[in-house]
Amino acid sequence: MNGANDLTQAIPQAADYIRILPEIVLAIFGMIVMVLDPLMDERRNQKTLGAIALIGSLAALAATLFQSQYPGLGFWNMVRVDSFSVFFHFLVAAVTAVVILSSFEYMQVQGIRAGEYYALVLFGALGMSLMSSAVELVLIFIALEISSISTYILAGFRRRAAISSEASVKYFLLGSFATAFFLYGVALMFGATGSTSISVIGDALHLGAVPVLAYVGVALMFVGLGFKVAAAPFHVWTPDVYEGAPAPVVGFMSTAPKAAVFAVLLRIMFEANAPGRLWLIWIAAALSMTIGNLGALVQDNVKRLLAYSSIAHAGYLLVAFAALPNNGIPAAMFYAASYAAMNVGAFAVISHIGGEGERYVTLEDYEGLGRRSPLLAAILTIFLLSLIGIPVTGGFFAKFYVFSAALQANLVGLVIIGVLNSAIASYYYLRLIVVMYMREAREEVPLSPVPLGLGAALAISLAATIYLGVLPGRVLDYAARTAVDWAR
Amino acid sequence: MNSALDNSILTLVTFIPLAGALLLLLFPRRDRDIRLFALVVSLLDFVLSLHLPVHFQRGQPGFQYEVNNLWIANPNIHYHMGVDGVSMWLVVLTTFLTPLCVLISWKSIHERVKEFFILLLVLQTALIGVFVALDLFLFYFFWEATLIPMALLIGIYGHGRRVYAAVKFFLYTMVASMFMLAAILWLYAKTGTFDFVSIQNAIRGGRVDNFGGAAIWLFLGFFIAFAVKVPVFPFHTWLPDAHVEAPTAGSVLLAGVLLKMGTYGMFRFNLGLFPEQSRSNAPWIMVLALIGIVYGALVAMVQPNMKKLIAYSSISHLGFVVLGIFSFTQAGLDGATFVMLAHGVSTGALFMLAGILYERRHTYEIAEFGGLASPMPVYATFFLFIVLASVGLPLLNGFVGEFLVLSGAFRDRAIYGILGATGVIWSACYLLWMYQRVFYGKVTHPVNQTLPDLSGRERAALWPAAAAALVMGAAPLLWLNSIDPAVQNALAPFAQLASKVVGR
Numbered sequence: 001m002n003g004a005n006d007l008t009q010a011i012p013q014a015a016d017y018i019r020i021l022p023e024i025v026l027a028i029f030g031m032i033v034m035v036l037d038p039l040m041d042e043r044r045n046q047k048t049l050g051a052i053a054l055i056g057s058l059a060a061l062a063a064t065l066f067q068s069q070y071p072g073l074g075f076w077n078m079v080r081v082d083s084f085s086v087f088f089h090f091l092v093a094a095v096t097a098v099v100i101l102s103s104f105e106y107m108q109v110q111g112i113r114a115g116e117y118y119a120l121v122l123f124g125a126l127g128m129s130l131m132s133s134a135v136e137l138v139l140i141f142i143a144l145e146i147s148s149i150s151t152y153i154l155a156g157f158r159r160r161a162a163i164s165s166e167a168s169v170k171y172f173l174l175g176s177f178a179t180a181f182f183l184y185g186v187a188l189m190f191g192a193t194g195s196t197s198i199s200v201i202g203d204a205l206h207l208g209a210v211p212v213l214a215y216v217g218v219a220l221m222f223v224g225l226g227f228k229v230a231a232a233p234f235h236v237w238t239p240d241v242y243e244g245a246p247a248p249v250v251g252f253m254s255t256a257p258k259a260a261v262f263a264v265l266l267r268i269m270f271e272a273n274a275p276g277r278l279w280l281i282w283i284a285a286a287l288s289m290t291i292g293n294l295g296a297l298v299q300d301n302v303k304r305l306l307a308y309s310s311i312a313h314a315g316y317l318l319v320a321f322a323a324l325p326n327n328g329i330p331a332a333m334f335y336a337a338s339y340a341a342m343n344v345g346a347f348a349v350i351s352h353i354g355g356e357g358e359r360y361v362t363l364e365d366y367e368g369l370g371r372r373s374p375l376l377a378a379i380l381t382i383f384l385l386s387l388i389g390i391p392v393t394g395g396f397f398a399k400f401y402v403f404s405a406a407l408q409a410n411l412v413g414l415v416i417i418g419v420l421n422s423a424i425a426s427y428y429y430l431r432l433i434v435v436m437y438m439r440e441a442r443e444e445v446p447l448s449p450v451p452l453g454l455g456a457a458l459a460i461s462l463a464a465t466i467y468l469g470v471l472p473g474r475v476l477d478y479a480a481r482t483a484v485d486w487a488r
Numbered sequence: 489m490n491s492a493l494d495n496s497i498l499t500l501v502t503f504i505p506l507a508g509a510l511l512l513l514l515f516p517r518r519d520r521d522i523r524l525f526a527l528v529v530s531l532l533d534f535v536l537s538l539h540l541p542v543h544f545q546r547g548q549p550g551f552q553y554e555v556n557n558l559w560i561a562n563p564n565i566h567y568h569m570g571v572d573g574v575s576m577w578l579v580v581l582t583t584f585l586t587p588l589c590v591l592i593s594w595k596s597i598h599e600r601v602k603e604f605f606i607l608l609l610v611l612q613t614a615l616i617g618v619f620v621a622l623d624l625f626l627f628y629f630f631w632e633a634t635l636i637p638m639a640l641l642i643g644i645y646g647h648g649r650r651v652y653a654a655v656k657f658f659l660y661t662m663v664a665s666m667f668m669l670a671a672i673l674w675l676y677a678k679t680g681t682f683d684f685v686s687i688q689n690a691i692r693g694g695r696v697d698n699f700g701g702a703a704i705w706l707f708l709g710f711f712i713a714f715a716v717k718v719p720v721f722p723f724h725t726w727l728p729d730a731h732v733e734a735p736t737a738g739s740v741l742l743a744g745v746l747l748k749m750g751t752y753g754m755f756r757f758n759l760g761l762f763p764e765q766s767r768s769n770a771p772w773i774m775v776l777a778l779i780g781i782v783y784g785a786l787v788a789m790v791q792p793n794m795k796k797l798i799a800y801s802s803i804s805h806l807g808f809v810v811l812g813i814f815s816f817t818q819a820g821l822d823g824a825t826f827v828m829l830a831h832g833v834s835t836g837a838l839f840m841l842a843g844i845l846y847e848r849r850h851t852y853e854i855a856e857f858g859g860l861a862s863p864m865p866v867y868a869t870f871f872l873f874i875v876l877a878s879v880g881l882p883l884l885n886g887f888v889g890e891f892l893v894l895s896g897a898f899r900d901r902a903i904y905g906i907l908g909a910t911g912v913i914w915s916a917c918y919l920l921w922m923y924q925r926v927f928y929g930k931v932t933h934p935v936n937q938t939l940p941d942l943s944g945r946e947r948a949a950l951w952p953a954a955a956a957a958l959v960m961g962a963a964p965l966l967w968l969n970s971i972d973p974a975v976q977n978a979l980a981p982f983a984q985l986a987s988k989v990v991g992r
Contacts, residue, residue, distance in 0.1 A: 370644075371600075390636070391629040400673070404563065407677040419670045423663040430658060438643040438651045473560045480562070 019074030021063040029056025030122035037115025046114045053118035057097040064089040078136040084482040088132030088263045095256040096125040101457035102348035103248045124150030128260035137186045137196040151253045155245040167244025174237045182224025188217035198272045205273040218274040228261040231314045232287035242307035251347025254310045255340035270325045281322040288315025289421040296428045323405035326483045331401035333479035338394030338468045342386040345461030349380045368441020377436045384429040394468030498569045501537045502616045509609035519601040526605040530587040537583040540576045546970050549977035568623040573970035575619040581832045585744045586612045589737035591949035592840045611637040624672045625682040646733035653733035660726040664716035671709030707765035710757050717750030721780040731799035736843025743802050744836035748828045751809045763981040770814040778907045780807035785914030794852045798838050805831045812893035820896020821975040827889030834878040837953035858932035864941045868927045877957040879916040885960035
């Protein structure tokens with residue numbers, strides 16, 4: 001290889017930095033928060049640091065929009081900005097902003113020092129953003145670790161609650177184990193194809209005969225990623241961790257990192273032409289939907305209930321992976337977006353109602369909410385209806401696209417399992433609605449007025465849920481561009 | 489003719505109640521104003537909906553007042569609405585009953601009044617939407633949308649076991665409609681459109697891949713959703729619970745309109761999209777309908793609870809509708825449609841009457857009453873009139889439809905007609921026996937001695953229903969001459985079976 005050419009290639013160009021602009025912005029704001037935290041008065045810093053973090057996430061949003069004008073590869077073909085990465089960057093940044101908005105009140109009520117919290121949220125968002133634009137397996141692994149480590153720590157942020165520390169340790173131990181699987185899969189994939197670049201792997205697996213090693217590599221990577229998205233049979237950690245972790249963090253980690261991991265999974269399954277996709281996904285999707293929904297039926301704790309529901313939703317989303325790329329990819333992306341909107345909103349409501357020490361998280365605590373706080377109950381109801389999949393909410397079209405994509409691939413069996421599961425699922429979401437509206441209020445549960453930040457968070461997620469339910473066309477069309485980009 | 493109004497009339501009629509509900513959100517909590525406003529909105533909607541039959545082109549098959557705009561490009565969803573003779577009258581039935589519901593709930597709802605009328609108006613929009621939608625997606629959307637306000641009406645404003653009834657109602661219909669959704673998705677996957685007319689043409693033209701193997705499952709997917717809604721025996725167990733626990737207005741709309749969503753769906757989608765499968769499955773469906781007629785009537789007879797009795801009588805009457813639809817005769821289908829309308833008016837009125845009594849005594853137990861004719865003569869007269877309409881006295885609305893259904897069923901197979909005809913006798917038994925126990929003889933409970941007779945507001949709610957029952961019975965042609973072409977159109981695939989019964 002030519003030495004001089006090597007040298008010019010070794011120096012990153014301005015264009016390279018544009019490719020990772022949102023990540024740079026998030027890193028800078030995360031560090032500002034960390035540096036300012038010890039310099040400021042402990043009582044007053046909560047709001048200020050939160051506001052800085054909020055600006056950081058909005059700046060990342062702006063950077064994403066700017067970046068979207070310059071699609072292409074950067075950093076020696078390790079990152080690529082395309083409509084796919086822009087979609088997920090936007091999603092992650094928006095979820096981050098909503099989570100930060102809904103954390104203001106929570107931090108104060110729980111008496112948690114805010115500094116590291118906001119910094120970790122931003123660093124986590126950095127990892128998640130990078131996951132969606134990285135097109136090289138080793139970089140994907142690094143991004144995955146950045147995102148995971150932040151969420152491990154965030155899960156244990158209610159320091160005084162033993163259950164939170166338990167959640168953090170459990171998540172950390174099992175999570176590291178799962179990432180090891182992923183890394184092992186990457187190694188085998190390298191062995192099978194001689195590269196860690198997604199596009200090179202894709203070409204190799206597309207043209208030549210597929211070595212057995214590649215199947216094993218895909219399966220191992222799927223184990224690691226399946227753990228992160230809480231797909232059955234790798235879901236066992238989910239209820240405990242969701243129950244213990246702070247509610248806004250659960251809202252965060254059940255949406256943004258999940259969306260990012262699904263982005264990685266899309267790259268591996270479709271862009272890299274992973275072999276053996278169909279049956280792997282078929283089984284995981286059917287198991288996740290069924291186990292998630294059946295588990296949720298018997299829960300009395302709202303956070304555990306939504307944990308099982310998130311397992312089920314991972315299953316619905318996986319159905320799209322079993323479909324053909326041209327409608328499976330947009331369906332999966334749309335599902336990730338609408339699930340993020342409704343779930344982050346639902347957890348914002350839960351974190352508000354939970355009160356100090358998250359004492360009010362059982363179904364009984366929601367009794368009579370419809371009378372005591374009609375607006376809050378109505379908003380939560382809309383999120384729950386969206387999770388059921390009732391029309392005019394994003395959840396409906398999400399399920400709709402996924403199932404119709406699967407039908408076009410003639411996966412009738414999987415669709416029937418999915419449809420039956422949606423019917424089962426309506427029962428437990430409905431239980432919560434029934435409790436809110438049709439049971440008498442018990443006066444013991446205190447209810448504070450909704451502060452501005454939380455109100456904004458709810459308004460944004462509500463608007464997104466309804467928008468996706470009434471005019472899904474634009475978002476779906478944007479997502480469909482990816483399928484065109486990746487077609488070969 | 490006013491063509492501008494023709495284009496937008498269906499949109500207006502459908503969404504005026506919703507607009508009213510949204511305005512109600514902004515109202516201060518002054519209950520009287522809220523009730524008045526709800527009444528004005530529902531009356532306005534009724535008056536507007538009269539535009540439909542007045543300017544309807546009778547004798548012309550196919551859909552009228554159509555609007556068809558693109559709503560979402562991918563998936564290919566259109567805002568496509570239109571009515572034929574059958575759905576038009578169901579729309580008018582809905583707009584006719586809603587103001588009566590508002591009137592009947594005037595005093596009986598005194599807590600969370602605002603929410604009640606908002607739910608009622610939202611429900612009205614969804615119900616009308618079901619009947620006018622010609623895009624399968626739009627139809628499914630309205631279909632599901634009826635569930636939530638209805639479940640909330642039962643669950644919040646109902647009686648003792650309201651939560652159980654609301655959840656049962658919601659789950660039964662939700663689970664069943666999932667099968668319909670799967671069938672709709674399959675059709676969309678194969679045809680690339682949700683448009684009812686296009687899908688119908690594609691199926692008739694044989695342009696749908698793998699249709700032969702899938703058709704029976706698609707038919708059943710739609711059928712099960714509709715059968716639960718009707719409800720066809722053995723899917724009926726949610727209905728008595730829902731009725732007994734529901735507030736009066738909820739029962740009126742539930743019996744009057746919601747159940748007709750099921751029979752309308754069978755007429756429009758099962759017959760319209762899958763004629764061959766309808767034909768080959770008709771025998772067992774008709775048997776279920778007959779079981780429903782007889783079983784519903786027999787169970788109604790032994791009910792000690794007035795509202796439960798009326799609920800079971802609905803199962804029996806709706807059995808006639810299903811029987812008529814699957815007889816594939818012009819008379820049977822005309823009759824089925826007419827029974828839908830007549831049952832909506834008379835059973836709606838029966839529920840209002842039962843509700844009026846409940847407001848005074850807070851019980852529906854028949855044994856608690858007796859000899860009411862002397863303290864409440866006007867009430868007793870109204871009750872008798874509606875009971876006679878319901879049992880099918882000639883010149884009142886119940887007779888025409890049941891007669892046509894039975895003549896259609898006879899033509900299909902005599903035994904169906906004979907068994908069905910017993911249902912008419914049963915209905916006379918249980919309704920008249922109930923009437924006797926409640927109104928005749930001496931006043932058995934001293935409390936009943938002083939019950940006040942109907943108030944002006946209650947009369948205002950009952951008069952229109954009674955008048956409609958009389959006009960429908962005396963001049964059924966006003967209805968049948970627009971229903972007939974629609975039925976002929978539906979029967980076109982069964983051309984050899986079609987024979988005109990109504991001269992024009």
